[in-house]
Amino acid sequence: MRCSATPDSFTPSDPASLYIGLMSGTSLDGVDGVLLDSPLAGGTPQVRAHAARPFPEGLRAEFLALNTAGADELHRGALASLQLVELYSAVVADLLQSTGLKASAVRAIGAHGQTVRHRPDLGYTVQLGAPALLAERCGIAVVADFRSRDVAAGGQGAPLVPAFHRAVFAQPGADVAVLNLGGFANLSLLFADGRTLGFDTGPGNALLDHWAQRHIGQAFDEGGAWAAGGVVLPELLRALLADPFFARVAPKSTGRDDFHPAWLERHLARLPEPPAPQDVQATLSALTASSVAQALLRAMPQVAQLVICGGGARNADSLRRLQATLPGVACQTSDALGIPADQVEAAAFAWLARQTLLGLPGNLPAVTGAAGPRILGAIYPA
Template sequence: MSTEPGLFIGLMSGTSLDGVDGVLLESPGDAQPKVQAHAALAFPAGLREECLALNAAGFDELHRSALAARQLVDLYAEVIAALLHASGVRASSVRAIGAHGQTVRHRPDLGYTVQINAPALLAERCGITVVADFRSRDVAAGGQGAPLVPAFHRAVFAMPGVDVAVLNLGGFANLSLLFADGRTSGFDTGPGNALLDHWAQRHLGQPYDAQGEWAAGGVVQADLLAQFLADPYFSRPAPKSTGRDDFHPAWMERHLRTLKASLSPQDVQATLAALTAHSVAQALLRAMPGVCNLVVCGGGARNTDLLSRLQQMLPNVTCLLSDDRGIPAEQVEAAAFAWLSQQTLLGLPGNLPSVTGAAGPRVLGAIYPA
């Protein structure tokens, strides 16, 4: 835990591309950090589509990504203004903003990860020091650059003498494993909401399947699920991380084409939900067989069908939302990057080599002074 108190802002726009979440985090020294305010803004449709397009090679990518980064900072600045207004806090009282940026490429196997962002512009706009580019230093040290949230999860969700796992259900799912003996591990398990959202948008015309109601009415197709789960990623040992570079609509369509019979879109949605639940549950039971408690956060924590599937696969595990542990599910990742910005300013490591596989602890991020 950090030892110097202060107020920090964290901003997160994850792989679900649904919008920006921001929190004002009070870090009171040795006590547990507390969220003082939360604000969120949806992505404009054009920015969402551009960020999706930038996940693949295309025309004039450098120019387009620079313009998208400026649009993203416009959203960031609005979220920050809303946080300051809601809390009555002045910008001068905030020590730093942790701005993760929007991941458009993640290839630690090739030594790079790319988050579009314009942190210098954000510092100029808001008059607050900005910390950004958190993942690159870990990748430079031979790590995956992800997940970076397990250290924060241990600070806020660990329980003495008990094995606790924390599941973040964003566009992709990741686990933090907080062992009773003090060890911490973690990794990406595979798809979370990303493929579910894509399929709902395509067939329902909605950005997501609200509470998983559509998936709940479908029938899981065992052959398709087995094909999905045969992907080598799921059996690969940690440390590991993934994203749209590995699991994307074309990956899904390739598996659908191999089936002799056509499937109803609703049954495909049910099977995609089963893919997320199976890949999480299987990974968790392999990595932490003595797990007693699973704390779930991220936007997918509001997917009632998905949580029901998880609980069925984990009958001996108590599954609860992070809300019950003091931080609403949508706020956890933004809070983590606020906390990581504090680590950076204090010159303290933000990564865990046991999670990312980096050569050692590293101070993460680049600092853009106010």
Template sequence: MTVSTSTPDLYIGLMSGTSLDGIDGVLVDFQGRMKVLQHASTRFAVGLRAELLELNTPGENELHRAALAANALAESYAEVVQLLLRQAGLRASSVRAIGAHGQTVRHRPQMFDGTGYTLQLNNPALLAERCGISVVADFRSRDVAAGGQGAPLVPAFHQSVFGRPGQALLVLNIGGISNLSVLPADGEVGGFDCGPGNALMDAWCQRHTGQPYDDNGAWAASGSVLPALLEQLLAEPFLQQPPPKSTGRDLFSLGWLQQQLAALPPGTRAEDVQATLTEFTARACADAARRWGRDAQQLLVCGGGALNGHLMARIGALLPEVHVQSTTASGLPPLQVEAAAFAWLARQTLRGLPGNLARVTGAHGPRVLGAIYPA
């Protein structure tokens, strides 16, 4: 595909991650240096969020429920797209494509039959119909078909946006699950999922306070870490596996957490458990950065976890030799990064260029990712 050098090169990226907190959308111009022109976000309707969370585990009548949830998700995506267009004063025809990741409800690559699967609920045909814009979706399955994990897909984007020649850098995305991109000075980009992000903290907070997340980590900061529980959590084998590796709510679920908490003595304070879960996330991220960071002295953090001041402070304390800061310092606010990544991946697809890094996902080689649903 020939891209004009004199007109805007506009894409929309949509992301609803494993935190299940809602949808972030960005309008991006890739003409010259990438620039986010607009950002819009919306929270999930309570019923849709509950259904998406339920669909992460086996249940009754899943196919029917998943299809309807995908329709509702596509309608919500379309609302974010329309909001972005209104904010920018643009017609749909001005945008080349929408990159729509969908909502991951199962992630089991390389399992069962050797290939496994990854499943993102979405209805990109309905989204294309509602918006009048071509949609690129289903980014992960081609990498899985090529023997990879299907995740993480963002390290190549992180390198294109944050990478600097001759400078080692780490980028940590803390969504429901945390993933680390390693951008060494020699350009050999790496990356992997390092463990839980907000998923466990959010679930515990919702259960005990009724709030969907621990605002700025204040509730965790009011508690005390339980050393025996922390040691037990850190014994999870996934944390010690070498890359390539990826994970999701299939492992770090509320059921997994309940098993870990089963031996706690009666009367254990809920805020102490929250403090321990926050420390667990911080330790998993910091240990991964220390083990695989290739002497990087800067760590940029994006995703919702970057807005958790207590979590950020703990990661910084655990990595005293590394300068830890949010991606805002590099010109891209934390809640825009992943959405922008899927705008970038959609552009790669339309240009016939690979979106994965085989050394990151373990795939047999670079692949053009995604399926295109024309406007």
């Protein structure tokens, strides 16, 4: 698919301020894309358009399989990357079509790629994608492979969104936290004194989605309704929270390399009798809420507000459990602050592409543990 558009009908705030961000996260539900207007003269970035495409089931299954060792991985990974670009190109075309923009009006696309391995402890992280092909298809410069430079500098390569969160969500005189609740959860801590910290807290939707697909035949637990009808198993919850990751101090990041179905099955096998599947779902939901709350209160005890974004922000059960574990904190989704929850991460990678093209650092060493600020990503010119 080639990206195309109708004649210009959209006026940016100033020339060269428009960027597209593309994100396909660890939940593997699909691709979100945004058109971000980020003025060169400063000011708060604004999302001008959003488009999304779901993953075909075969591609979703392949990306899940590529998270673990298997036969012919290089060939399969390359083919999956090409299929991902088809989705990316379609989302870019949708954005151009809906805004009436020509490709030449967009300075760059920030394409995160699909994470299939994340091992900063071994010095690497892998996001599949074919950015050269994306640049060819769309006629727009592409910035990709954002995480590798931070890892090369000794960092975790994640999370990379806290700097963007400060640009759009910080509030004068208040300690504000931002929770990205995707397949895995991460916090950005925006302190009133100007400090910014952040780290991954553990599982978000990934295990919940896996368990729902296995037991109720759905890709995810719509609104958390199934989890809400279950009973939390205290013994299982204590065992899950005893994982060493939760006690580690930041900088830290995680993913399917640490928390995966086999990890859950090992814990279930230690129970005296098989639990009801719905109670396991409720316990996994409580795991997310408890691990987020414990990490947040430990790192930012005076937190006044928690802004929630990511696909998990649409899960009413998750939001209820989070509020219950944080009774003194005002919890709200990012929708209330002007950016719908499912658009924030794509917007962040549009903003990171902007940083790259302007020759500005995209990482925060205090967040990732890198040796210093680094310009992130590789540029594939139009």
